[in-house]
Amino acid sequence: MPIYKTSVKKDGLQQYRVRINYIDRTGVARQLTRITYGAAEAKQLEAELMSAYSKSKEAPVSSMTLGELYAEYYITKKGEVRETSLAKINDNINASVKPYLFDIKLNKLNTAQLQKWKNILSEKGYKLKTLQNYYGELRALLNYAVKMDYLPKNPLLAVGNFKEVYFETPEDKLHYYTADQYLKYISVVKKMCEEKDTITEWGYYVFFTIAFYTGARKGEINALKWSDITGNTLNIRRSISQKIKGKITETPPKNKSSYRSLQIPLPLLKILDEHKKRQQADKNFTEDYRVCGGISYLPDASLDTHNIRYAALAELPHIRIHDFRHTHATLLINEGINIQEIARRLGHADVQQTWQTYAHLYPREEERAVSILNNIK
Template sequence: MPVYKNEKAKGDNKWWFQFYTGEIKNGTRERITKRGFRTKKEAEKAMVETQAALQKGEYIEPTKKLFQDYLQEWIKSKRNLGDQTLELYESYLRTHIVPEIGHIPLAKLSAHDIEMFLGSLHEKGLAAATIKRIFSVVFAALNAAETKDIITKNVASKVEKPQVSRRRELVVWDPAFVSDFLERTKPDSRYWIAGYLAVMTGMRQGEILGLRWADIDFEKRILTIQQTVNRHREIKSGAKTKQSMRSVALSPDTIEVLKEHRQLIIQERVALGPDYQNNDLVVCTHFGGPTTQRAIQKMWTSSLKKTGAPKITFHDLRHTHASLLIKQGVHIKVISERLGHSSVSITMDTYGHLMPNMQEDAAKGLDALIKTKVVQK
C-alpha cells in the first residue's frame, strides 16, 4: 500500500499517502496526495475512502482557496438576509472570524481549528449568546460549501455547539405603568410617538422609522409595513423577513394619537415649504428626513431618567406589547402575526413563560362548555 511516513523531516512523524488516479493530463499521470495523518492506520483508512469516492465519481479536489476568500464570496451571495442581519454577519467576519481562522485554507480547516477559535472568543470575554451566533455564521458558511461540493464535509458539524445557559429575562411593564409612563413623557419629545407605536403595535424600531402616512388606513384602522429605515438613515423597501411584511390593526386611541401627531408634521411641512424633505414619514426630523436610531435612543434614555422607570431597551417595548396581548388572552397565532415572527414556535419560545395559567384556564373553561350534574347516591 502506498502509505509513507515522514522520516527525514525533523519533528515531523506524520503519515501520508499517494496513488495514481489512472487519468493522464498534459502527458502526465494524475495522482492524489494527502498528508498530515498521525498514524499509519489513519492514512490507510483515508486512502481507501478517497479511492472509493474517486470510483463513485464523488471525489472533490481540495480547494486551495483560503477560508477568508471563500467567506467574502459566501456573504455576497446572502441576498435573502435583512440589512441589519447582513451588517451583523459582516461585523462578525471582520472582527472575529477572519482575523482568527481566515488565513487557513478552506480544505484544511479542521474541527480542532474551530474549537480553538471558540476558545479564543471565550477568552475575549464575549457573551455566550454572541459566541453562539458567531458559530452559527461559521457553520452556515461551511454548510453552503459542502452543499456546493467545494468541500467534502462541514467540519463544524463535529464541534459541540456553544450553549447559552439561560435566556435574558424579559422585562415588561404592566398596563398601569405603561399608561402612566406614556402620559408623563408625551410633552417631552417629537419622537414620543415612536415609543407609543412600539407599545401599541409591537413594531420593530426600523419598521416604525420607515412607516409612512400612506401606509395607514385611518378608516379601516390598519397599517401596512412596506419599508424600514436602517442605522445609516437609509430608507429600504421591504422588511426584515417575508413575514415582516404585514398588516397591523390599530386601536381607536392609536388612530387619534396619530391624527394629532400628523397635525404637527403638516405644520412643519407648510412652514418649510419647498425646503421640506417630503418622505411622507410618520416619525421624522423637523425637515422631514429619516430619523436616526441615535435620536430615538436619546429620547428613550431621557424618558427613563425622568420617570425613574426600570431600565429597559427600546426594543423591550415590543416585548411589553406581546405581554399586554397575552394578558388579554389573545391567541398566540394573532400575537405572532402582529410581531411578524416567521413562525408561531418563535413566539412561543420567546413568550411562553408569560403564559403560566393557560393550562389552568383551559381546564376551567371546559366546565363552562360541558355542563354536568353530580349524581348523589
C-alpha cells in the first residue's frame, strides 16, 4: 500500500499519491489511487482507504468534490492537449459545471442532481451545440473519475445528452449565401477596398475570398503565409487562435485531417497574385508574410465588424464568418460534389461529421431506388 511523493506543492504542502490494491466483487485485482497534500494527511488517507476496502471489498467512492476533481483533471489534460483546447475545456467547465456542481462530493453525486443540472442549462437559451459541448465536457470529467477509481461508474450516462429540438425545416439549422448573394457581397467589399486603397483593407477582401473559395476555417486563413502557396496549390499547415486571454497563439490545425492541400480556383488565384504584388511593395516583404495580414494578422473583432458592415451595405442578411464554410460546402453539394470531397476540403476528421451537417441538402433518390428495384423480376 505505497505512498508516493509527487513534484507538486500547494500552499506549501507536498502532494502525495496514495495507492492501494483491492479485489472487486468479480474477483478482479484492481488498484485505487488518491491525491492528497501533507505527509500526515497521506498516512490518514491510506488508513481510511484500507479500512474502506476491508469493509466493502470494493472500490470506495471518493469524497472529493467535483471542483477538486476538476483541479486534478486540469493538470492531467494540460499535459495531453494543446493550449487552445485546454482553454476551451476550462471555459466550458467554468460556464456550465462550476456554478452548479463544483461543491458536490462525488459520493453524493446522483442522476437526480445531474438531471436538474441539465434542466437549468436548457432554460438558459443556449444553442443545442453549446449544450452538447457542455455535456461532453462534464462526461469527460466524470469518465476521468471512473478511470482513476474515484467513481464506480459515470452517472451522467444514465441522464443522456441534450436532444435536438424540432426544426420547421432542416435548412433552419444552416445559414449561408448563395453564389449570387456572395457575388453581391464581395462586390461591395471590393468597392470599399478600391475607395480606401490600403493594404489592410485589401487584406479583408482577400480573407473573405479565400473563405468562400476554400471553406477554410477562420484561424486557418489568418495563419496562411505566402510560403504555404505553391503554384496553384494552397497548403493548410497551421492555425491562429485569438481566444486565450487575448494572446495570439499559432498552433497546428484542428486535427490530422485538417492538414490538407487545396487546388486554387482561377478567380482566387488571380486575386492572390494581385495582393502579393501589393505586399511586395514593402521592401521587407518575405514569403513568411501572412497572406491576409502581412506582418501581422486580422483581429477576430475587426473581421466580425467588417463582415457585418459589408452585409449591411450589400443589403444581405448577416452570416457569421464560420458560415462561409457552410456557403462553400452548400455550393459544391448543389453542384453534385460527393460527400467525401466535401469532408476533405473542410478538413473534417470523418465523413460522418460532414454528413450530419449537410445530409438534408442531398436530394432524396427514393423514387429512383424503387424504380431500379421494380425492374428486378
